[in-house]
Amino acid sequence: MRRVIPSRRARSSLLRSFISSQLSPIPIPCHCCYATSTLPFLNPRLLEVQPPINNSVAGPSHNPPSLAREHKAEHALAEAAHRLKSPHQLRLFFVYLLVNDYVKSPYTTWQTYQDIFSQDFILECDNINVGVNKALHTISRLLEEHGKSLGMYGLPDPNFHSPEVEEELKTWSSNPELLAARAGKAVAKLNAEQYKIYTQIMDAVLHNRPLCAFVDGKAGRGKTFLVTTICNKLRSMNRIVLPTATSGFAAQLYPGGRTTHSTFRVPITNEVKKDKKDNGSEGFLDVFSEDGIKFVEVLPEEVVDGSGNAEEFQMVSEDTLEELISPIEASDPRGS
Numbered sequence: 001m002r003r004v005i006p007s008r009r010a011r012s013s014l015l016r017s018f019i020s021s022q023l024s025p026i027p028i029p030c031h032c033c034y035a036t037s038t039l040p041f042l043n044p045r046l047l048e049v050q051p052p053i054n055n056s057v058a059g060p061s062h063n064p065p066s067l068a069r070e071h072k073a074e075h076a077l078a079e080a081a082h083r084l085k086s087p088h089q090l091r092l093f094f095v096y097l098l099v100n101d102y103v104k105s106p107y108t109t110w111q112t113y114q115d116i117f118s119q120d121f122i123l124e125c126d127n128i129n130v131g132v133n134k135a136l137h138t139i140s141r142l143l144e145e146h147g148k149s150l151g152m153y154g155l156p157d158p159n160f161h162s163p164e165v166e167e168e169l170k171t172w173s174s175n176p177e178l179l180a181a182r183a184g185k186a187v188a189k190l191n192a193e194q195y196k197i198y199t200q201i202m203d204a205v206l207h208n209r210p211l212c213a214f215v216d217g218k219a220g221r222g223k224t225f226l227v228t229t230i231c232n233k234l235r236s237m238n239r240i241v242l243p244t245a246t247s248g249f250a251a252q253l254y255p256g257g258r259t260t261h262s263t264f265r266v267p268i269t270n271e272v273k274k275d276k277k278d279n280g281s282e283g284f285l286d287v288f289s290e291d292g293i294k295f296v297e298v299l300p301e302e303v304v305d306g307s308g309n310a311e312e313f314q315m316v317s318e319d320t321l322e323e324l325i326s327p328i329e330a331s332d333p334r335g336s
């Protein structure tokens with residue numbers, strides 16, 4: 001018999017429908033009924049001891065479960081992991097066991113089953129840490145319906161990071177020792193001027209003090225060296241640094257550097273103006289603006305003429321800079 005091999009698109013849609021059929025939760029009328037709706041899936045002997053829910057009890061420690069009941073909870077969860085159709089159902093079941101004081105060591109049980117409880121979120125976000133934290137958040141909301149909290153069961157609070165933040169942390173977390181060693185070596189080489197700037201910036205970061213610093217210097221004075229040292233040091237401490245530049249070429253000078261507009265998703269409205277430079281020759285001023293933020297680049301004539309993608313910067317005449325910066329200063333809430 002000829003076997004029909006589905007097209008790539010058909011295969012991925014098969015996979016999608018398979019995953020959604022595995023994950024689709026069964027309808028549950030209300031939170032009071034959810035526990036009983038899961039029971040027919042399970043071996044009834046595992047859950048035959050069911051004390052009434054006592055919402056006035058402030059946690060499991062007031063009503064220590066018997067050894068038999070501890071084992072029942074463990075066995076029931078193990079069986080539920082096999083039989084229940086979705087992580088959503090498993091989370092509901094876990095909450096049911098918690099509020100009925102079946103689980104002797106909620107934290108250990110959470111650690112054992114956290115990947116299974118979080119599978120739908122992990123698939124959705126493509127990130128284990130975000131997925132696990134979303135599952136914890138959901139469990140916390142379910143516990144709240146019973147007047148309980150994660151803390152009452154010694155469970156950790158969700159530590160939410162956006163997928164972008166997680167991605168950034170993951171990029172640099174593999175070898176903090178190497179980053180710290182690089183930063184340490186570079187710090188030992190900093191000259192007095194560089195070291196002063198380094199300590200000011202590090203001090204502000206470590207004390208959570210906002211700082212807007214403008215580091216200037218002639219070509220080759222060590223600005224890139226200094227910024228790279230700061231990036232390495234902060235990343236070795238699991239801090240996030242987003243080095244950006246208005247051109248891709250300049251962004252490449254920094255580890256993990258990206259363009260400003262792509263990093264901050266700045267919609268670009270381009271107005272190209274003619275500008276007289278100090279030396280009297282004409283350049284073209286490229287202004288990207290959004291919400292009072294202006295990114296300024298002076299492009300050489302051939303770029304504007306469409307003859308190339310040269311990433312050259314040229315000096316903006318002082319008059320032009322003044323004209324661009326003054327509206328920004330006026331709208332700066334810090335008044336600086």
Ligand SMILES: Nc1ncnc2c1ncn2[C@@H]1O[C@H](COP(=O)(O)OP(=O)(O)OP(=O)(O)O)[C@@H](O)[C@H]1O
Nearest residue numbers: 189190191194217218219220221222223224225226
């Ligand atoms: N404190 C330092 N110790 C040793 N080498 C240094 C130090 N500071 C800078 N350098 C080296 O000097 C050279 C120029 O430094 P860097 O590229 O950081 O200057 P820059 O100010 O960023 O230059 P440009 O403005 O042209 O981009 C690089 O090779 C850098 O490694």
